[in-house]
């Protein structure tokens with residue numbers, strides 16, 4: 001099955017309430033960076049990932065940042081409060097953008113905006129941003145060369161592209177991985193660790209950093225699978241409860257997929273030549 005951008009949009013619009021109920025009530029939806037195997041604090045781990053992305057990107061008060069696939073806007077609101085940068089968040093899901101805008105209204109004075117739109121057709125002029133960031137979103141774009149070209153276009157010369165993303169370490173994946181990892185979130189598939197670096201080079205970027213960090217991915221789904229099962233036990237709505245139980249079951253299969261090299265996660269930094 002091949003998913004379109006409409007399929008992806010529908011998934012993220014329809015699942016917002018369910019994700020808010022068990023994953024993170026602020027709408028954070030990315031892989032955590034844990035301190036060790038016994039660390040079960042997902043929110044702290046997900047904030048750590050954001051801190052790593054911000055630090056690797058080199059964000060400061062003079063930065064003009066685009067967050068592609070910004071979801072509920074947490075990254076930009078957090079970093080703008082911390083360093084005072086300007087920023088724009090772009091996401092395909094209208095529901096998530098609505099949520100981000102409502103959250104932003106509670107932080108007057110931040111120079112931020114949230115736009116509904118796609119990574120493949122960005123409503124911004126060439127060279128508009130000093131930095132583009134993204135967390136676990138670009139893999140979902142069916143036409144990846146096109147979103148890479150758009151990111152390259154909207155970055156100023158010398159600008160930095162820092163992001164995390166899911167990896168498809170090998171070309172063929174099992175039926176189990178297809179069902180529990182890929183089709184579950186309407187993800188057609190992605191790059192291997194090396195393939196990603198090649199794709200960035202083909203889009204014109206210079207490499208700065210590439211880290212293969214699948215162990216944090218495994219810990220994220222171990223912790224969230226447990227949380228989903230616990231939350232399901234106290235959830236009255238049958239459809240929502242069943243969704244959480246299915247997610248928890250998928251989390252067990254996701255561990256297998258990671259161990260079998262069918263699912264991975266990477267942190268990358270690249271630069272548009274000056």
Ligand SMILES: C[S@@+](CC[C@H](N)C(=O)[O-])C[C@H]1O[C@@H](n2cnc3c(N)ncnc32)[C@H](O)[C@@H]1O
Nearest residue numbers: 012028029030069070071092093118119135137
């Ligand atoms: C796993 S969530 C990550 C959200 C956010 N980055 C975070 O860390 O919480 C992936 C996000 O990518 C968005 N997305 C998927 N395809 C997109 C596209 N073509 N253009 C813009 N956003 C997209 C989804 O709507 C979703 O909000």
